[in-house]
Amino acid sequence: MAVFPRPSKPSAVWADLKALLRQQERHKLLIALASILMPAIIVTGFYVDSKMDPPKAQIIYAQSWPASRTDAEIIKQNIADQKIRDAQLAEKRKGYQRLADNLGIDYEQPKR
Numbered sequence: 001m002a003v004f005p006r007p008s009k010p011s012a013v014w015a016d017l018k019a020l021l022r023q024q025e026r027h028k029l030l031i032a033l034a035s036i037l038m039p040a041i042i043v044t045g046f047y048v049d050s051k052m053d054p055p056k057a058q059i060i061y062a063q064s065w066p067a068s069r070t071d072a073e074i075i076k077q078n079i080a081d082q083k084i085r086d087a088q089l090a091e092k093r094k095g096y097q098r099l100a101d102n103l104g105i106d107y108e109q110p111k112r
Contacts, residue, residue, distance in 0.1 A: 021029065100107035 024032075097107055
């Protein structure tokens with residue numbers, strides 16, 4: 001008892017496909033082509049994306065401090081870190097100011 005039908009010959013498959021394509025209307029063929037093409041493009045996109053190099057790992061270093069550190073050392077380090085942060089924010093603010101000037105936007109410094 002055969003569960004699966006007998007495989008057909010490739011020539012018979014091509015003949016059936018040609019007959020089907022000859023009798024179908026043009027808009028049905030275009031829709032069928034689009035239906036096959038869209039998933040093929042998506043699968044191709046995933047394939048191409050899988051071959052690209054992954055982004056390099058970003059290493060973030062954390063500072064390590066001894067437990068015997070005094071409050072004065074902590075305050076001194078915090079002040080130094082805050083100066084660095086303020087300089088970074090000032091540079092960022094200047095960039096936004098240049099952008100606003102180029103776009104003709106009125107940009108006011110926030111009052112602290």
